[in-house]
Structures are given as C-alpha cells and as structure tokens.
Amino acid sequence: AQKVTQAQTEISVVEKEDVTLDCVYETRDTTYYLFWYKQPPSGELVFLIRRNSFDEQNEISGRYSWNFQKSTSSFNFTITASQVVDSAVYFCARRGNNDMRFGAGTRLTVKP
Amino acid sequence: DVKVTQSSRYLVKRTGEKVFLECVQDMDHENMFWYRQDPGLGLRLIYFSYDVKMKEKGDIPEGYSVSREKKERFSLILESASTNQTSMYLCASIILPGQGNTEAFFGQGTRLTVV
Numbered sequence: 486a487q488k489v490t491q492a493q494t495e496i497s498v499v500e501k502e503d504v505t506l507d508c509v510y511e512t513r514d515t516t517y518y519l520f521w522y523k524q525p526p527s528g529e530l531v532f533l534i535r536r537n538s539f540d541e542q543n544e545i546s547g548r549y550s551w552n553f554q555k556s557t558s559s560f561n562f563t564i565t566a567s568q569v570v571d572s573a574v575y576f577c578a579r580r581g582n583n584d585m586r587f588g589a590g591t592r593l594t595v596k597p
Numbered sequence: 598d599v600k601v602t603q604s605s606r607y608l609v610k611r612t613g614e615k616v617f618l619e620c621v622q623d624m625d626h627e628n629m630f631w632y633r634q635d636p637g638l639g640l641r642l643i644y645f646s647y648d649v650k651m652k653e654k655g656d657i658p659e660g661y662s663v664s665r666e667k668k669e670r671f672s673l674i675l676e677s678a679s680t681n682q683t684s685m686y687l688c689a690s691i692i693l694p695g696q697g698n699t700e701a702f703f704g705q706g707t708r709l710t711v712v
Contacts, residue, residue: 486656494637520700530687532700576639578701582694583647584655585630585701589639 487511489579491588498567499596506562506591508577514538519553519560520578524590530576536560567595600624603688603704610711616675618707620688628691629671630701631655631663633684640687646671647693678711685709 490509498504510519521533534544536553544551548565564571572595578587604619622629628647632640632655642655644663652663660682664672671690675682688704 491639516694518694528706530703535700578640580691580694580701583628583653584642584645585628585689585691586642586656587632587640589637 487513487579487581487584487586489577489586489588491575491577491591493591494589495592495594497594497596500569501566502595503563503565504567504593504595506564506575506577506593508560508562508588510558510560510577510579512538512558512579512581514581516582518580520580521551521560521562522576522578522587523573524576525573533562533575564593567593569595569597571595601688601690601702601704603686603707605707606705608707608709610675610678610709612679612711614675614678614711616678616709616711618673618675618686618688618709620671620673620690620704621669622671622690622702623669624690624692624702625668626690626702627668627693629665630689630691631661631671631673632687632689633657633682634687634706635684643673675709678709680711683709683711 517538519536523531574590601622630645631643646665662674686707689701691701
C-alpha cells in the first residue's frame with residue numbers, strides 16, 4: 486500500500502505558539518493529490534486544503550500554511566499563533582488514480 | 598448542497614449477523630470509498646470503487662465485501678459480523694482525477710457495535 490505517515494501522534498501547545506504537523510507519503514503515481522482534513526471533537530471531517538503533485542508552491546491561508554516538498558515526499562502543515570479552537574485531530578491524505586489513503590492523524594491540543 | 602448520506606448513524610448487531618451499511622451520494626461522483634476509523638489508527642481504507650460494478654480492495658478488506666450496482670450507491674457488507682469490527686465506518690465520494698479540483702465528501706459516519 487502507498488502509505489501516508491503522520492509520525493506525531495499527539496502534540497500539545499500553549500495558545501499563540503506556532504505548531505507544525507508533519508506528513509510524509511509514499512506514491513507510485515505520477516500525478517497525485519494531497520489533502521489535509523481537520524476533525525474537531527464534533528466528529529465531522531473538515532476539508533482544509535488540496536495540492537496537486539505538479540504544483541509545489543507553498544500556500545498560506547490566514548494562520549494556516551502548507552509546505553509541499555516533492556523531493557522529500559512531505560506535505561507539512563503549520564498553524565501560526567495557535568488558538569484553542571484549533572484543537573482537533575488533523576489528517577493528511579494522498580489521492581492517487583483511484584484510491585485515497587489517510588494517515589493515522591495527529592491530535593493537537595491547544596491550551597489557553 | 599452536496600451530500601453523502603449513510604443509512605444509519607448508530608447500529609448494534611450480534612456476532613455472526615450479516616450487516617449492510619449503505620451509502621448514497623448525489624454528486625454523480627465516480628469514486629467512492631469505505632473507511633473505518635479507530636482511535637490512533639486514523640481512517641483505514643477498506644474498499645473503493647471507481648465505477649459501477651468496479652471495486653478494489655483497500656488495506657483491510659478481510660471480513661468485508663462491497664456492492665456498487667448504481668453509481669450513486671456504495672454498500673459495505675460484513676459477511677459475518679465479529680466484535681473486532683466494532684468501529685466507526687465512514688463513506689466518502691470524490692470526482693475522478695482531472696475532472697475538476699475538489700475534495701472528498703464524507704458521510705456522517707455509522708457507529709457500529711457488534712455484541
């Protein structure tokens with residue numbers, strides 16, 4: 486299987502700290518797509534970002550930023566000035582031709 | 598408003614029962630997926646489908662089968678439910694690659710308890 490690895494099981498930070506969630510993927514596909522989803526305590530999966538394999542531009546959206554590096558097969562997610570509402574489980578995913586696989590998730594706790 | 602609908606939010610079944618989990622999407626998506634979510638293990642892919650009657654095994658297909666007779670419906674079948682299949686089951690659908698930029702849409706999940 487073409488795995489997605491999120492090595493950080495749990496991270497705890499204090500509000501206003503910056504935090505980076507790591508994601509490393511395996512793929513045999515030439516074209517693929519990478520995603521980040523957020524799962525708050527309510528349980529629904531919230532889409533955050535999608536990246537195509539041929540677009541390595543980093544992206545910033547408010548306090549969120551993503552760093553895609555094809556050379557290291559990584560797609561890391563940084564939250565700047567974290568807030569309590571950022572507390573959730575975050576999933577990274579890779580979509581190939583027809584499959585879509587997720588990592589095990591990183592549980593982020595932001596303390597006031 | 599796009600939707601993926603799973604037939605049940607909560608289910609309790611007995612060991613050995615045959616269990617059907619239904620998923621319907623109204624977005625005309627070709628790709629559909631079944632995952633199970635367990636604490637610390639993330640979303641693990643059970644089966645996926647990319648067309649009517651087409652299916653492929655994911656990473657944990659043992660004890661499961663699927664059916665895709667119509668484009669909008671993707672069913673997960675537990676042939677003989679066991680207690681280790683107690684889990685949250687999530688269905689998702691997505692457009693085919695290259696047909697547009699979009700994310701996977703998820704159902705609300707079915708929490709299955711096998712007793």
